[in-house]
Amino acid sequence: MSVGRPLPGDVVEDAIDQPFWDACNDGVLLVYRCNICATSYWPAGSCTAHGMRDIEWVPAAGTGHLHTWTVVHQKYSKSFTDKPTVVAVVKLDEGPMLHTNLIDAEGTNLRVGMPVEVVFETIDEGAVLPVFRPLL
Ligand SMILES: [Zn+2]
Numbered sequence: 580m581s582v583g584r585p586l587p588g589d590v591v592e593d594a595i596d597q598p599f600w601d602a603c604n605d606g607v608l609l610v611y612r613c614n615i616c617a618t619s620y621w622p623a624g625s626c627t628a629h630g631m632r633d634i635e636w637v638p639a640a641g642t643g644h645l646h647t648w649t650v651v652h653q654k655y656s657k658s659f660t661d662k663p664t665v666v667a668v669v670k671l672d673e674g675p676m677l678h679t680n681l682i683d684a685e686g687t688n689l690r691v692g693m694p695v696e697v698v699f700e701t702i703d704e705g706a707v708l709p710v711f712r713p714l715l
Pocket residue numbers: 613614615616617618626627628629630631
């Protein structure tokens with residue numbers, strides 16, 4: 580059954596990011612890491628520190644801190660629930676920032692720097708998204 584909202588791969592076929600989505604299906608969060616300077620980032624096609632393309636996908640710890648967020652009350656599609664959606668930017672412990680959703684945050688006093696952890700939300704068959712929840 581379709582959820583009625585774009586799924587990974589719906590917008591543009593992207594073979595480069597396919598390992599990331601495959602890993603999400605296995606409950607693993609990946610980031611790119613430079614094999615020369617060990618800088619981690621997501622997403623990028625080359626090292627952001629010096630432009631080299633000697634990079635590979637590696638598992639991330641799945642933890643980080645809340646960098647910023649907004650609470651969306653408008654229901655833009657039938658596929659969204661009636662609950663407000665927390666759209667967030669998480670700074671992963673490895674360094675990259677990831678646009679995501681924050682879940683299980685109702686009643687939580689959100690604050691910049693709040694520790695968070697990844698959880699994997701299945702939104703459709705074969706479509707698993709990394710979202711985050713506060714680490715209490
Ligand atoms: Zn590098």
